[in-house]
Amino acid sequence: MNRVLIAMILWLMVLVQHVYAQDTCNINIKCRVLETHSGQSLFPVSVYIDEMKREFEADEDGRFEIENACPGVYHIHFHAAGYEHLVKELKISANASLKFSLSHIDKELADVVVSDDRVKTIIQSKGNINRLDIVSNSGKTLGDMLQSVNGVSVLSNGATIAKPVIHGLHSNRIIILNNGIRQEDQQWGGEHAPNIDPFLANNITVLKGAAGVRYGTDAIGGVVLVEPSPVRTMKGWDGEVNLAGFSNTRMGVASATVQHGFKYIKGLGIRLQGTLKQGGNYSIPGYWVANTGTEEQNYSATIAYKKAHFGVEAFYSHFNTKLGIYRGSHTGNQVDLMAAINSDTPLVNAGFSYKIDRPMQHVVHDLAKLKVNADTRAGAISLVYAYQHNYRQEYDIIRGTSDKAQLNLTLNTQTLNLNLEHKPIAGISGQVGIDGVYQENYMQDGDRVFIPNYSSPGLAAYIIERYRLNKLTLEVGARYDYRHYEVFNPEGNNQTIVRYLFDYSNASGTIGLRYKPKPNWEWNATLANAWRAPQASELFSSGLHHGAARIELGDKNLQPEKAYSLNIETAYNVPDKLHAELSLYTQYINDFIYLKPDADILTIRGYFKSFRYTQTNAWLNGADASVKYSVAKPLEAHLKASFLFARDVQQKDWLMLMPADRISGGFKYTFSLGKTFKEVFLGVDVRYVFRQWRIPANFDQIDYPRPPADYFVLDAEAGVTIMRSGHPIYLSITVINALNQQYRDYLDAFRYFINQPGTNVVLRLRVPFNFYGLISKN
């Protein structure tokens, strides 16, 4: 044990560059992480500051920067595979440059050190939403929040159901990782929003483009990583209360987090978090939208034990939501649908109400996760087991007065991941691992036809290695997946159960290149592929799509989709002045699955249009660009643009339902009013979305009406940080769609019936609290 302590004696070098007294929160600290013995920069390293609840990541030079820090005492954690876990106390009073050094885990070392790093360091085009962005958008759904990332748009059903679309791809073509676990919540459905409470997250990262190697099948369009901060294990209490009120839906949101680091059991910490949300009907200019209330009750608990030797973390989260579906979107047949589309006003009248009637969804999602991780001489090993239970109930409009749901779908998923982030070998660092999954989907007796029951085990192995040569970093990865499906499908006039077996397997690869000609300028290029097996809905679906009044037919002979993508990105950064990014991407998807119009089908409700799942080859090209520029010191301007060209290669035509081009921009003016009112800001944002004119030539046979007109929406916000006896209170007001514009969006399923929501005034209050115990545990 003494040896451990000796080995843990680390040094800290402080090179104060310029010192000038400050008491506002605009201190910048430049940091660099080095290896103790060689003095070489260390990479990858993840850094966490308790008091700020912020994570940082060192770049290939081991550098990172803490921006806009307030003066005070901070505890900073460093994690790197194969190295000691370092915790340092840091007094911040002025701008400075600091060097930290980490030691190898010594050979004689009997024990290992905890590492809680998450691998986000793969070379890939990224967008990020930090804790500040999350809380300043509190109350929004995850899908809506992600819209602020360039290249991400939203697939929605009115104002309450929103799903992220990355570079034109969504649902089962992207993966959402919730606390490291791949979210399995019937995500294939266009009206199945991710069942995740965004308040859980400390940081949300969007990886754009195929990322099949690290994240497995389905990561064709990209990956959304929803990550909580590490649990406080340092002695003491802290937490945060968030409150938000929305005028449009008269929605109230309350969320609280409490963390405690135990005094007598060093390294043991617990976090409890909960969110309550209730909103009523939303309004569009001139009308209320019938039956669009929302209710949400979520909670989570994390308990973590971090010893010098290894760490265990148990996490449980419960998500429970009830969502009303606009009454007028539920139509009986094609004639009803046309009548609804052609009406200038909503066909169903309503006032304001919190009551949620049929049609509605009730979804419960539970996630239990156990993670064990350890640092060994070989590197950081982690083993993660997770169990997810998703229970989705859909209440249709019925004749009777039954309380029963017409659909009760259960999806149980177990996942297991074993990952080794090995210590660099001859300058090559990287990770290897295996993934296992077992999934069961079943409905209840008496449910309406939806998707068949199935069970599916899967297995995969992967390796990603990285080598750095001066200004160039090369990353190469490979993966092999195997997935088996056993499906029980009811067929024919008597709905006899027929059993099907499917086996899918495929290899994926990735090559990433990073070039940093200057410390503030970098290039990234990623060539990657990903694949996905056809989903049960695509293979077997055979039913009515209520909102669209059409019948969708599966095809049992569908082949897996395979995607190949190339992203090239460059970023240029002048601190406090300019940040510019340009990203170009091209993606070719072999056997892209889509719905093709088929023969009309006669039912007792009349004729219905039918669509059959078919495959083609798709080619998606696009660009995302963004600039942030400090015009004068307190005034900052930003501009973002995103373009997408999505082609059906076989038909030599455009693809259906792809997000339209968009441009957004705004200003933010920040100033301080004395010691009590700090960080006062005023901001304005405009978003302009073009009409989607890139539509197939036979569009009118498939869909009606044509994509909605271009639109522009203006949002405004103001906020202040109020200091009360040294504790900050954050208060803000945001006005969404300030001009009460009437507009519709092509990717909103309710575009057929109603406009987008009108003006929404949001009031937000955030109160963090923090009670320190003694200094660091080291």
Added chain:
Amino acid sequence: MKNNIIKYATIAALATVSFTACKKDEVATPTPVEQELITTVKLVVTDGAGFNKTFVYKVENGFGSTSQGTITKDSVLLTPNKTYNVEVQLLNEKTSPATDETVEVKNENTEHLFVYQSSPASGAGSVAFSDGSKDDKGAAFNQAGKLKTDAAGNGTLTITLKHQPTNKAATTPDAAGGETDVEAIFNVKLQ
């Protein structure tokens, strides 16, 4: 210590795999039920003087299935220029014995409306519906009524059942609002 971790990890992994690998039977799909299914519309026509005929419009699988099954579509053969009594019956013949769905619709007559549409709307081959039955609140329900035939000729009669109509006085499905539960199109022959 390290070896122990790896050992336990391996045991945990194996345990997970073996405990999940043997539950095959539980996931066999129960027979799905299209709730409140209607497969058959019967138009019962009488003249109070011995004429009593039932015309059937049936889609074997009704709704919610990939295949419609057998379709039965009787032609409504009636005498020109005559007034008949008509009544609509709804059945689910997927159950055995068949379920009479008319009962439930009648129980909720305030939430339902039958709409009769003739093509041509008037003249030879057309039929006109009148004197429709009322719901519990005295508004139109039209499950039964009178049908007056016009001059000899051919046409169609579309019977639509609307659920939660927004306008109970409507005479066309579009004007009625709500959603369509049944749409049966009979061929009409007046001779």
